[in-house]
Amino acid sequence: MTLARSPLAPDAFPDLPVIDGVRFATVAAGVRYEGRTDVMLAELAAGTAIAGVFTRSATRSANVLDCQAKLGQDASGPAAIIVNSGNSNAFTGKHGDGSVAAICDAVTDHLGTPNTRVFTSSTGVIGERLPHDKITGKLGDLTAALHPEGISDAALAIMTTDTFPKGATTRCDIDGQTVTLAGIAKGSGMIAPDMATMLVYIFTDAVITQSDLQGLLSKHTDTTFNAITVDSDTSTSDTLLLAATGASGVDVTGNAGFEAALHNIMRDLAHQVVRDGEGATKFVEVTVTGAATDADAKTVALSIANSPLVKTAIAGEDPNWGRIVMAVGKSGAKADRDLLSIRFGDVLVAENGWVADNYTEAAGAAQMKPQDIAINVDLGIGDGTATVWTCDLTKTYIEINADYRS
């Protein structure tokens, strides 16, 4: 099926800068799709620090297991990231392990990278054997095509049911010197906390150790990629890699500006994934305050964001706050009917266990009309807060997933 570009897509793909120390190449290997690129290779300069966060699925793919085993090992040599779309290489048994090994060996042969510094991702259909020969057979072409400006093409090569490529960039100035970050992502369905069918690659020329980089990445995943949900389903392949080449010569260790920039690019890419949620017509920010703990706040926020009844009401532009009450109640978090208040945007809808005195259905309905919607719930119990992002649930989601073997 041909999917229309999401109505929530950004106007244009951003102009992504070169990150010194990274070169990209893409190729059409015909893994599953015809007439498009489906493999991207990123070559990383010697000494690049690489951090990663992965799906916690008990049935995660061979690629994810391989990446996890390699993370944090010796970082002195050059490194590479190679990604294919069309086939996830998940639940492919021993064959899957073999495919990963074959791809890593081929990259090592062509780029001279140590095998332990080659990271692979695969995304697409689960349970079908990855035709890795199609990928390894293209490594000569890929190696020859490596160039510093290829990141935008890489964003296209990793797409599956995505309706637009996802990219973001930011900079930060540290003592008059500039550190640059640029990243790409894919993902539109099977998106839920604990990562999702989401692949994200972020590159920076900052100087930082692997362990410090890992600390920052893990810290900010909770409030970015692990705070989005499209359909509550969690992929077997989720991979987020952050590579710091050090080519800027600027040490960012302990720098708050770099940390803020990293958070922003992670949140930007996470939001783009939600904006490409399968069938989405609304981008929804759910903020919960006043919970007993931050964890309770996130539980309530996700209960709202994952509720099919809430999501279908939003699709219908129905200010159905009763369903918010339902989702709060079922979450398992501490809540009290009479302390709870609900706002759509800044419109107070419910408080003191009932609809607010001045609330009108028209005022609520007006808040449901824009593409971007805010649901704010205060539990009135403590200081716990959380924000998550989701999209609505429409007939198009059903169409895509009832008819498409993803």
Add this chain to the structure above:
Amino acid sequence: MTLARSPLAPDAFPDLPVIDGVRFATVAAGVRYEGRTDVMLAELAAGTAIAGVFTRSATRSANVLDCQAKLGQDASGPAAIIVNSGNSNAFTGKHGDGSVAAICDAVTDHLGTPNTRVFTSSTGVIGERLPHDKITGKLGDLTAALHPEGISDAALAIMTTDTFPKGATTRCDIDGQTVTLAGIAKGSGMIAPDMATMLVYIFTDAVITQSDLQGLLSKHTDTTFNAITVDSDTSTSDTLLLAATGASGVDVTGNAGFEAALHNIMRDLAHQVVRDGEGATKFVEVTVTGAATDADAKTVALSIANSPLVKTAIAGEDPNWGRIVMAVGKSGAKADRDLLSIRFGDVLVAENGWVADNYTEAAGAAQMKPQDIAINVDLGIGDGTATVWTCDLTKTYIEINADYRS
């Protein structure tokens, strides 16, 4: 909107027997709906034992709170159950408590039942004040109309988005004497474990104490009403009441035949609720075996049964077992990719971490064609087992819930 009768509905409503000691009446009070009955009253003979199970939602309705407070108190007098559809009286603040009190008082006035023996339920829209005067104003008519054969009419009066009334009956013979059970239920959306927008009333002429009756009801709820899910959303109003009038004179204390009959009628009604799942075209039984514990097995079974990607694949008759693997992996239960096996019906689909040797897509697809589908997962780890029931997720679910204020 007018909803078509579910394709999964039984051919006909069963012929429900009279339960000695119970009389029913229904009336069109105009709470919300026009041109149909929307209140049912059941009068129960003095001494009737009443057991109950309710939603665990933190935002449960005033009616539920009132029922819970009354359960297990003095059972010597007559009792009554009164139910309205169209308005759930949930999240209606202090007004909600007042409505329950007014309805209970009116029943006490007309039937002479102690106030602590009057149980109320309300189902329908959340957050709108219940016009209880419309109900109390009809109590004279209701009282005059009470008759033993009214249970089928009661099943109609409690419907909301249901497309068919739900009823079941069974008997058991104990030492040559017969004990009879008959029950009715409503529910089609907002159905998930921890009960659902589900109201269930089961009546029997058995002799049994309230505490023994409660023990049986609680025990069998886990494997019946708390083992079904339509959309993972849990209602604020779920109520299951079981009333034993004792009119048969047959003591069922500790009798395995009665317990089996009770389990069967509970499961029968639970299945009917799933068969009326909003937009459902498939009835799906998910059985998990070989889990570390029974609790783990239920976690995995519900993860599969609640997965939008699994449910849309079933709607599309797509034997997409990769999504089953995903749902197992995300559940949080202990699982091992290489020990897991998956069957559609009796067709072995996957084992040893990959697709089964003899599996063909045609064989899997054939298992997806019938209205009733079985998904069987063995985790290969321990002895834990669980079975849950669900339905598929279709565009009609979206239509109903994006356009209907329920």
